[in-house]
Amino acid sequence: MMIYFIFLAVFILYYINKLTNSLCLVREIPEDRQGKVFRTINILVTILLISSYIEILFASI
Template sequence: MVSVIGLFIAFTVFIIYAINRMTNRLCVQKEIPNERQPKVFRTINILILILLLSSYVEILYT
Protein backbone atom coordinates (compact mmCIF):
# COMPACT_ATOMS: atom_id res chain seq x y z
CA MET A 1 0.00 0.00 0.00
CA VAL A 2 2.76 2.44 0.95
CA SER A 3 4.74 1.60 -2.18
CA VAL A 4 1.69 2.27 -4.36
CA ILE A 5 1.22 5.68 -2.75
CA GLY A 6 4.90 6.54 -3.17
CA LEU A 7 4.92 5.40 -6.76
CA PHE A 8 1.77 7.36 -7.52
CA ILE A 9 3.17 10.54 -5.93
CA ALA A 10 6.35 10.25 -8.01
CA PHE A 11 4.23 9.67 -11.12
CA THR A 12 2.07 12.69 -10.27
CA VAL A 13 5.07 15.00 -9.86
CA PHE A 14 6.44 13.88 -13.23
CA ILE A 15 3.08 14.34 -14.98
CA ILE A 16 2.51 17.82 -13.52
CA TYR A 17 6.03 18.87 -14.56
CA ALA A 18 5.57 17.54 -18.10
CA ILE A 19 2.14 19.14 -18.50
CA ASN A 20 3.44 22.51 -17.26
CA ARG A 21 6.30 22.38 -19.77
CA MET A 22 3.83 21.66 -22.58
CA THR A 23 1.53 24.44 -21.35
CA ASN A 24 4.44 26.87 -21.41
CA ARG A 25 5.25 25.87 -24.98
CA LEU A 26 1.59 26.35 -25.91
CA CYS A 27 1.56 29.84 -24.41
CA VAL A 28 4.72 30.78 -26.31
CA GLN A 29 3.54 29.27 -29.60
CA LYS A 30 0.06 30.81 -29.47
CA GLU A 31 1.45 34.11 -28.14
CA ILE A 32 -0.92 34.20 -25.18
CA PRO A 33 -0.50 37.50 -23.28
CA ASN A 34 1.36 37.38 -19.95
CA GLU A 35 -1.78 38.55 -18.13
CA ARG A 36 -3.75 35.46 -19.21
CA GLN A 37 -1.02 32.86 -18.72
CA PRO A 38 -1.59 32.29 -14.97
CA LYS A 39 -5.27 31.55 -15.66
CA VAL A 40 -4.31 29.06 -18.38
CA PHE A 41 -1.82 27.32 -16.10
CA ARG A 42 -4.27 27.23 -13.18
CA THR A 43 -7.08 25.78 -15.31
CA ILE A 44 -4.91 23.08 -16.84
CA ASN A 45 -3.32 22.16 -13.50
CA ILE A 46 -6.69 21.84 -11.78
CA LEU A 47 -8.05 19.63 -14.57
CA ILE A 48 -4.94 17.41 -14.51
CA LEU A 49 -5.14 17.08 -10.71
CA ILE A 50 -8.80 16.03 -10.97
CA LEU A 51 -7.81 13.44 -13.58
CA LEU A 52 -4.95 12.12 -11.41
CA LEU A 53 -7.09 11.97 -8.26
CA SER A 54 -9.84 10.09 -10.04
CA SER A 55 -7.33 7.60 -11.43
CA TYR A 56 -5.82 7.15 -7.94
CA VAL A 57 -9.27 6.45 -6.46
CA GLU A 58 -9.95 3.97 -9.27
CA ILE A 59 -6.67 2.16 -8.59
CA LEU A 60 -7.28 2.22 -4.85
CA TYR A 61 -10.76 0.68 -5.01
CA THR A 62 -10.27 -1.95 -7.73
Protein backbone atom coordinates in the same frame (compact mmCIF):
# COMPACT_ATOMS: atom_id res chain seq x y z
CA MET B 1 2.08 1.82 -4.25
CA MET B 2 1.12 5.29 -3.07
CA ILE B 3 4.74 6.47 -3.25
CA TYR B 4 5.04 5.36 -6.87
CA PHE B 5 1.79 7.11 -7.77
CA ILE B 6 2.88 10.34 -6.06
CA PHE B 7 6.21 10.26 -7.89
CA LEU B 8 4.41 9.67 -11.19
CA ALA B 9 1.88 12.44 -10.45
CA VAL B 10 4.64 14.96 -9.76
CA PHE B 11 6.38 13.99 -12.99
CA ILE B 12 3.13 14.30 -14.95
CA LEU B 13 2.36 17.74 -13.47
CA TYR B 14 5.89 18.93 -14.24
CA TYR B 15 5.71 17.71 -17.83
CA ILE B 16 2.20 19.14 -18.37
CA ASN B 17 3.42 22.53 -17.10
CA LYS B 18 6.34 22.34 -19.51
CA LEU B 19 3.95 21.62 -22.38
CA THR B 20 1.63 24.42 -21.24
CA ASN B 21 4.54 26.84 -21.29
CA SER B 22 5.34 25.77 -24.85
CA LEU B 23 1.69 26.25 -25.79
CA CYS B 24 1.70 29.77 -24.35
CA LEU B 25 4.84 30.64 -26.29
CA VAL B 26 3.64 29.20 -29.60
CA ARG B 27 0.15 30.70 -29.36
CA GLU B 28 1.60 34.00 -28.08
CA ILE B 29 -0.83 34.12 -25.16
CA PRO B 30 -0.47 37.42 -23.27
CA GLU B 31 1.30 37.36 -19.89
CA ASP B 32 -1.83 38.39 -18.00
CA ARG B 33 -3.79 35.38 -19.32
CA GLN B 34 -1.04 32.79 -18.88
CA GLY B 35 -1.74 32.46 -15.15
CA LYS B 36 -5.35 31.56 -15.87
CA VAL B 37 -4.30 29.01 -18.50
CA PHE B 38 -1.80 27.36 -16.13
CA ARG B 39 -4.29 27.34 -13.25
CA THR B 40 -7.06 25.78 -15.35
CA ILE B 41 -4.84 23.07 -16.80
CA ASN B 42 -3.27 22.26 -13.42
CA ILE B 43 -6.68 21.96 -11.74
CA LEU B 44 -8.00 19.68 -14.48
CA VAL B 45 -4.90 17.46 -14.43
CA THR B 46 -5.02 17.28 -10.62
CA ILE B 47 -8.67 16.18 -10.75
CA LEU B 48 -7.72 13.55 -13.33
CA LEU B 49 -4.84 12.27 -11.16
CA ILE B 50 -6.98 12.13 -8.01
CA SER B 51 -9.77 10.25 -9.78
CA SER B 52 -7.21 7.84 -11.25
CA TYR B 53 -5.74 7.20 -7.81
CA ILE B 54 -9.18 6.56 -6.33
CA GLU B 55 -10.01 4.17 -9.16
CA ILE B 56 -6.76 2.26 -8.62
CA LEU B 57 -7.32 2.22 -4.88
CA PHE B 58 -10.81 0.72 -5.17
CA ALA B 59 -9.81 -1.69 -7.94
CA SER B 60 -7.19 -3.26 -5.70
CA ILE B 61 -9.61 -3.96 -2.84
